[in-house]
Amino acid sequence: GDPGPTFPFLCDGAVLQISSNLNLALHRLVSPSDFRYLWIDQICINQKDDGEEKATQIRSMHLIYGNAENVAVWLGEAPEGMQHALDLIPSIQNGLNNIDGIFLVNQANFESHGLPEVSSPVWQTLGAIFGSSWFERLWTLQEVVLGRKLKFQMGSYLLDWDVLSSLAFRIAKANLSFHMRGETAMPKDRAGGFTAVQHIHYLRQTKAEFGYISWPMLLEVARTRACTKEVDRIYAITGLLTGATVSALTFVDSVIFACSGRRYFSTKTGRVGLGPTDIAPGDLVCVFLSGPTPYIIRQPQRPSNYIFLGEGYVHGLMNSEALDMMDQGVVQSETFELE
Incomplete structure (x- = not known):
């Protein structure tokens, strides 16, 4: 908007501050004998509000x-x-x-x-x-x-x-x-x-x-x-x-929101997904029996507990498909101890 000086403007009982350019425009566009409805974005949109109300008005x-x-x-x-x-x-x-x-x-x-x-x-x-x-x-x-x-x-x-x-x-x-x-x-x-x-x-x-x-x-x-x-x-x-x-x-x-801070990966069986940014070859995709989403874990280089990296998105495993695969004998349940 116009960063210059402002002028007081009386609208519906409230005093608003408008730009000098709008002040000139109103004096030229409207005469005292005129009656007409005008919609002016500088007045009808709350310029001090950067929240949802302003966004709704702009839309x-x-x-x-x-x-x-x-x-x-x-x-x-x-x-x-x-x-x-x-x-x-x-x-x-x-x-x-x-x-x-x-x-x-x-x-x-x-x-x-x-x-x-x-x-x-x-x-x-x-x-x-x-x-x-x-x-x-x-x-x-x-x-x-x-x-x-x-x-x-x-x-x-x-x-x-x-x-x-x-x-x-x-x-x-x-x-x-x-x-x-x-x-x-x-x-x-x-x-x-x-x-x-x-x-x-x-x-x-x-x-x-x-x-x-x-x-x-x-x-x-x-x-x-x-x-x-x-x-x-x-x-x-x-x-x-x-x-x-x-x-x-x-x-x-x-x-963009979903991919921010995530990294693309593919599995040995051809599935694709998004995981933590530090995901690396050899990491495992696990579906915990009580978990709402697949998770990524890392097998340690020396005998110890597995490292939990975070949740992931794996296409084709987001709607209980892993449980169906277990019932069909395609995959088996395992126990992992996490750090």
Whole structure:
């Protein structure tokens, strides 16, 4: 979240502290004469709770975004010259339509395609739109991929998603994002938004056409976005996965937990299992008559009691199969004295 200063916010009789960015957004998004329901993660999810309540809320975010009537995206305050830049977007798109590949940034080329001058502040204003830090954040991906209707707002200006997407593709196709970043007045960190918009477009299109987004595709997009905690690179995108994929992830978590601190082994008869980390060739698998699981023991090098190493998992011996084998005469019971 935003580590900067906070502002008091009265909600349902309680005073909450919200970030300066959210404070600005609420003043722009809501007027005193307005009455509408808003769901804002910073307010509706207890940010101080790192327990089950917060985890449950995070798991429900995809349902909230997917069923929302509108998803409002706040890009920050508008830069100078915003209205002029928005007015010129249609003509800029027309000028970029016939450009394919490398486009040399010089006045003659811009004039021949009906584009604003190379040094025009319009390019810097457009760069400020796509340079919003919103495009860099990983947690914002879920809301725009799942949202049915998107409303982008910068200051008091509303921006249409289709217009933003179309403009970003045309600028990228003309190879202008690099030139806008490097050869005009736009700061060098302002090209990320062009790529981010294209990523969002592809994810929305893929989900609309196929009903799901592949795990590798999500990882490719997620790695380019920023988040405060590295572990959030997984949690921030699980809501974009299908139920089957999420179940698979839960299964993987269970496997990791079960295998942690364990070592794989195989027996002389071809069975496989997991045992203590110090298990070694020659150790024995035993099923105690009163034990709930197989155990691993070690025969000492000199005459003495056997060494107890710990419990194990042996595939095919976890459900009383050893007792059935003893009844059939396949194995016999023995007495072991343990240290």
